[in-house]
Amino acid sequence: MSTRYLLRAVAPLGGDAVDVLLADGVIAAIGADASAEAGPDAIEVDGAGLVLLPGLVDLHTHLREPGREDAETVLSGTRAAALGGFTAVHAMANTTPTQDTAGVVEQVWRLGRDAGWVDVRPVGAVSVGLEGEQLAELGAMAGSAARVRVFSDDGKCVHDPVLMRRALEYTKAFDGVVSQHSQEPRLTAGAQMHEGVVSAEIGLAGWPAVAEEAIIARDVLLAEHVGARLHVCHLSTAGSVEIIRWAKSRGIDVTAEVTPHHLMLTDEEARGYDPVFKVNPPLRTAADVEAVRAGLADGTIDIVATDHAPHPREDKDCEWAAAAFGMTGLETALSVVQEAMVDTGRMTWADVARVLSSTPAAIGRVEDQGRPLAVGEPANLTLVDPAARRTVVPEEQGTASANSPFRGRQLPGAVVATFLRGRATVLDGRPQDDPDGSLRAAGREATV
Numbered sequence: 258m259s260t261r262y263l264l265r266a267v268a269p270l271g272g273d274a275v276d277v278l279l280a281d282g283v284i285a286a287i288g289a290d291a292s293a294e295a296g297p298d299a300i301e302v303d304g305a306g307l308v309l310l311p312g313l314v315d316l317h318t319h320l321r322e323p324g325r326e327d328a329e330t331v332l333s334g335t336r337a338a339a340l341g342g343f344t345a346v347h348a349m350a351n352t353t354p355t356q357d358t359a360g361v362v363e364q365v366w367r368l369g370r371d372a373g374w375v376d377v378r379p380v381g382a383v384s385v386g387l388e389g390e391q392l393a394e395l396g397a398m399a400g401s402a403a404r405v406r407v408f409s410d411d412g413k414c415v416h417d418p419v420l421m422r423r424a425l426e427y428t429k430a431f432d433g434v435v436s437q438h439s440q441e442p443r444l445t446a447g448a449q450m451h452e453g454v455v456s457a458e459i460g461l462a463g464w465p466a467v468a469e470e471a472i473i474a475r476d477v478l479l480a481e482h483v484g485a486r487l488h489v490c491h492l493s494t495a496g497s498v499e500i501i502r503w504a505k506s507r508g509i510d511v512t513a514e515v516t517p518h519h520l521m522l523t524d525e526e527a528r529g530y531d532p533v534f535k536v537n538p539p540l541r542t543a544a545d546v547e548a549v550r551a552g553l554a555d556g557t558i559d560i561v562a563t564d565h566a567p568h569p570r571e572d573k574d575c576e577w578a579a580a581a582f583g584m585t586g587l588e589t590a591l592s593v594v595q596e597a598m599v600d601t602g603r604m605t606w607a608d609v610a611r612v613l614s615s616t617p618a619a620i621g622r623v624e625d626q627g628r629p630l631a632v633g634e635p636a637n638l639t640l641v642d643p644a645a646r647r648t649v650v651p652e653e654q655g656t657a658s659a660n661s662p663f664r665g666r667q668l669p670g671a672v673v674a675t676f677l678r679g680r681a682t683v684l685d686g687r688p689q690d691d692p693d694g695s696l697r698a699a700g701r702e703a704t705v
């Protein structure tokens with residue numbers, strides 16, 4: 258018999274406190290029945306003051322394996338994901354080799370299954386080698402054991418409108434979705450940061466908002482024309498929010514994501530020339546941050562996705578122009594959403610469950626994740642302490658890379674436990690390959 262957990266006095270979605278029993282991989286009982294049915298062997302978890310959420314689902318994670326195991330592996334990245342409260346991640350396709358065949362996506366899916374920290378759903382590339390020329394084997398990836406439903410050339414934009422049209426048409430056949438990294442390449446050649454007052458003052462080449470907005474506008478019209486669904490990656494500007502709002506008002510089947518860093522940070526961070534703040538799309542202005550927060554609160558933006566983009570030191574500890582784009586995010590996402598949206602009164606915990614679990618699961622067609630907190634449902638769960646405060650120390654995180662933009666910042670909230678089909682992957686805030694914290698204290702041994 259598998260381990261049973263009795264979660265005492267937890268608050269589902271921040272509501273009234275109840276007991277919840279996890280047994281045989283499912284939520285076995287809620288309320289008075291839970292303690293009655295628990296039996297003597299159940300492990301009790303004191304949940305007073307804790308919020309119970311469905312396990313978080315990330316639609317946009319870079320796990321880097323195969324090819325850049327110096328930055329992250331499926332094992333280290335999925336362990337980081339569990340520590341961040343996730344029970345499923347979508348592994349982006351910009352690996353080496355590219356995830357553009359059934360063979361490579363199955364390899365990543367298998368690595369995820371064997372690691373056992375979260376469910377890994379590989380994203381398939383739209384074009385062969387992300388080169389934007391020839392459509393990849395979308396159908397073969399969809400029909401593989403990895404059951405790919407999300408397709409993206411992320412890191413690059415599918416800028417050829419004919420290729421984008423074909424991808425949108427083709428993915429309809431297997432209920433897939435194209436997830437577009439919206440960046441007009443000619444308008445962003447050489448770009449280093451957001452084009453605006455700060456870029457002009459500090460002398461870095463700018464990436465104008467219109468380079469994102471022009472592609473989103475084109476793509477929603479293409480999606481309408483062919484009757485396909487479209488997902489917009491890491492939307493970052495006020496204008497992009499306006500376009501999505503307009504597209505939804507016309508009934509276009511589009512969804513959009515915002516990252517935690519675009520909900521919190523602005524281009525002012527670039528003034529110190531610290532490449533930890535170099536990211537694609539770039540950090541924008543305070544007005545853009547306000548617009549994406551408002552768009553997330555009113556449902557125009559559907560989800561938060563981390564765009565966890567680990568990079569090794571040598572790709573970040575260099576001058577700004579030479580550094581790689583990207584920041585880690587799996588282990589701070591929930592805290593940033595709490596600070597930006599919950600603690601500001603703009604969203605409830607039920608909204609958090611929607612934007613970080615049920616809707617990303619629905620977009621990715623992940624059937625057994627993001628489910629309601631009800632008896633009989635799979636026990637994919639996250640237990641959060643909203644009253645906790647912690648200072649971000651990247652070297653103490655599960656991810657193998659240290660490029661967190663929140664280094665040294667105090668953030669609210671902490672993941673106390675994560676359950677994957679009733680099995681604790683994290684308990685008392687510790688990964689369950691390291692229950693007493695000794696491996697973590699000794700360095701990175703736990704991840705290799």
Ligand SMILES: NC(=O)N[C@@H](CC(=O)O)C(=O)O
Nearest residue numbers: 319411412536537566582583
């Ligand atoms: N976000 C980033 O700045 N970088 C991502 C690629 C991407 O998401 O576009 C990466 O793979 O490093």
Ligand SMILES: [Zn+2]
Nearest residue numbers: 411412438490
């Ligand atoms: Zn991208």
Ligand SMILES: [Zn+2]
Nearest residue numbers: 349411412564
């Ligand atoms: Zn990305």
